[in-house]
Amino acid sequence: ATNKCKVIIVGGGMAGLSAAYHLSKNGCSDFKLLEARRRIGGRIVQIDIGNEKVELGANWIHGVLGNPVYELAMQNGLIDIMQSPKPHKVVAATEQGKQVPFSVLHEIYEAYLCFLRRCEEYFISQYLPPEGIDSVGDHIRLEISLYLDKIQDPQERHLRQLIFDCLLKRETCISGCDNMSEIDLLEIGSYTELQGGNVILPGGYSSILVPLTKEIPSNNLLKEHPVKKILWNKNNYNNNNAESDSDDSDITVIEDPPKATSHNSSRESSCEKEIPLHNVEVVCENGEKFYSDHVICTVPLGVLKHKAVNLFEPQLPDYKLEALSKLLFGTVDKILLEYERPFLNPNITEVMLLWETEVAKADNPGELNDSWYKKIYSFTKLSDTLLLGWISGKEAEYMETLSNDIVVDVCTDILRKFLNDPYIPKPKNCVCTSWASQPYTRGSYTAIAVGASQIDIEYLAQPLYNKKNQAKPVLLFAGEHTHSNFYSTVHGAYLSGRTAAQILLSSDTPQEIVLNCED
Template sequence: MAVAKRATAALAHLKKIREVSKCSAALRGAAVEGDAGGGGCGCGSGRTGMSVRRCRVVVVGGGVSGLAAADHLAAHGQRDFLLLEARSRIGGRVVAIPLGSQRVELGANWIHGVLGNPMFELAIANGLVDVLNSPKPHRVIAATELGRQVPFDLLQEIYEAYVCFLKRCEEYFICQYLPPPDINSVGEHINLETALYLDKIPESEEKRMRRLIFECLLKRETCISGCHSMNEIDLLELGSYTELQGGNIVLPSGYSAILEPIVRRIPPENIIKSCPVKTIRWGTVTGSIQSPTDSGIDDPGNESDDSDKTVIDDSPNATPLEGGAKPLEHLKHKLRPANVEIVCENGDIIHADHVICTLPLGVLKEQASAIFQPPLPKYKTESIERLLYGTVDKIFLYYDRPFLNPTISEVLMLWEPHSDDPTDIPANWYRKIYSFSKVSDTILLGWISGKEAEYMETLPSETVSSKCTEILRKFLNDPFVPEPQKCVCTSWHKQPYSRGSYTAIAVGASQIDIEQIAQPLYTNRQKKPTMLFAGEHTHSNFYSTVHGAYLSGRTAAQQLLLPEEGQEVVLECNETSDLSTWIQGMSMQ
């Protein structure tokens, strides 16, 4: 009688599970049909209903690191995953828009280095690099506010000295000696070297010009490093960034062309756009429905026969039924708990075994305490706070006809010194623009960083356009420089899903902070991580780069694909012919 009662109860429970499964599947189907933008659970599609679904892996963020993780899973036959992207597009900080008859890159611009760079290998493999095209000669001029052009020999002299100063800063990371007392930042060290260099030169107009060039190059360095001032960048950690050999490569079709090869293998139905994540609950979520798809990623090894996750009696002493079968053996089913619950802003819920979080560092700084439940470990939140996440913006000026001398490719602006008082930024923000360079004969590109960039984002494009025209007329000493037909400014700080541009190691932070953010988190007795982290801010050598983001995404996905028991390791380099994939495979072991 007891067995019969248990059998009846189990059948009723199974029936309930099937009904919930059908309901969840129906919601999934309705969501896919209702999202014309390529999407999944229907987040952002205007629905007010709530759906609940289950998958093995959720990738939060559809930037390059998230796409690389999803591509790596798909390439190895793991299809039971979802990629959630808050924007209506994928790519994150890799994005292009049309401007006139051309396209301009609002985010990543160059492939930094050739040897060992997976982005270069990907571009070569997909015909995105024109190996026969010889680059145009790059002629740079530097001019003062009075329109006086600096002799090129003087510009070259100071540039070579500056590069030497910068390399000395990088050496502190690998050498045993310490910098001079009270010199903690790159800016302080370069200013000290500059002062010593200029002390040898008697007071003159040429000495003043040299000082202005050094200051211009420091402004340029803030755009490279992603900071407001080089006084923010830790001197001892500058060398932690690994520069790949081969220079900066520009793709003829633009950097955003690299997205298509990355996305190609990802099933479109696995990408859910316009789906901001509100909460990530990482820990066992009871009562989750068994995923119907076996992805090949091992189940969490934390179930036991006597746990409350087992919903039927499967003891060896159970009374046999007709035919010798044990009670309900053919209907045996276990409720497998989810380790993660993702709550989307529209109320949709996704249960998963693992989550790969690729939220940018700027978003983590602003929202980590609200997103993660329970809160992230203290060591991780402290590292998030210590690292720097600055703003670098672009200003595109589009003209209906060329006006700049065709032999000139870039104009450096040598601004006179002015107050560094933050209250002066509204009046002097434009003085942080260090150069205008040619994107084409009819498009100029200006760079601006830090607090001035953040202020610029608050201004109408017409105001920025007029100010840039005023600047060009002044430094080129040409009152007939035309107004641009259109001015496009990026706004990476204002964007809610980036909140800045890229990562730098601030004074007091270190490479260890990047490694601590990248550290995966486990729950219960799981052998594989519950939550993994990826993004350029999680790569300790290639932070601030697209290839760092890409490699971190692949590494996170690979951790979920590795067998739980030790097996023979075979390193494969099927996708590329270069060294980086082999090295990356080694680092995963």
């Protein structure tokens, strides 16, 4: 009997936990959350490195005003309101170990921000971009070349070009792509930035999981339950059982039942008579089956891209499959280096790396052997003895195939060269994330690729019904990839899980949906 419930939630990242939390808080405990990994949190995950708690996925609450994750953190005392922002001192250094004057860095950063804002404006304005320019990368590069044309001194121009290149690499880590030429120019403005800057929780982002999980009955959270198949219109297959159903008014007898003709099929239905009719059967990798009236699928876009065709029966509608292939789920990885003793100037918090050469675009990943590391755009100091490097795209995916020893050697060479100091020590420990290789993530976060649009995200979010006139959907979707303004963020995931729960908790009119659900 434990394998039957009203709602199954697939995936225990922020979206799944938010759905479970909102169901629980509103009096519905008849659900199960099936999580593939041994832990919950998904792309929110913390490890210990030395004495430090380090986040391997999300780090910042992006924005304060109107951010439900910030609210949740505030309500639960997770934010240190006395915390004063630590000074951030960035230096930009060239491969020759020369540091760039801060005034130049500042000038280029301001210009760059202006170019980016102009890209974002296309989403709301009626202006059209120059002909043939359809990506953020192409548009920004055009503006950069116009800007640099005005600088007479070739050395000054070159230096500025290197800073722009570095900022473009940084942008790939923010957007979640390999190259900014992949990002649709007209759609980048669909992402909504909330006011208030980036907030860090003193206990790390993962501390946000505590107030959510404490509201969810622990028996409802099933870890190490990877889902293999979601059969989401069982009702249509097994109409013979309709009368044996529970008293749930959502479940109605289907009008046009398939006829049981063969010996096998009648045996199947009599066998299933022992199981009260449910709309949904969810099968785990180990063969264990769960039955429910509704299922909320929160697996990441990367997993859906690889698995959707086999995961759902019946198949998802074509409009969803198309949206899945059009949207981007890029890779962003972190490189964490732990040192025996502090070595960086205490006043410096970040070193931006101004690589001389653009990263070579290799179609054959083997060719990245000699160039992958040029995609690391900076090292940030997390503590006196901990550095964080960022890398994105194909180069990040290539790095995921390398041993830690290789990464350690390469990063040590980079730091020695850019900081012009041959005595910089080797780290005693190195941890690299591997978001693209993780079978239950397969990338880092969602972006709108050239040719895709916000509508594709809305298509992914559409819940599905398996019968005409059904009051509530059977198959619902949540996850950062289903939020049309806050995709790629934790708060987007949280809101999408809340919406899915609200739909199931609600009566049938949208007004009541909102009123019926407590946050």
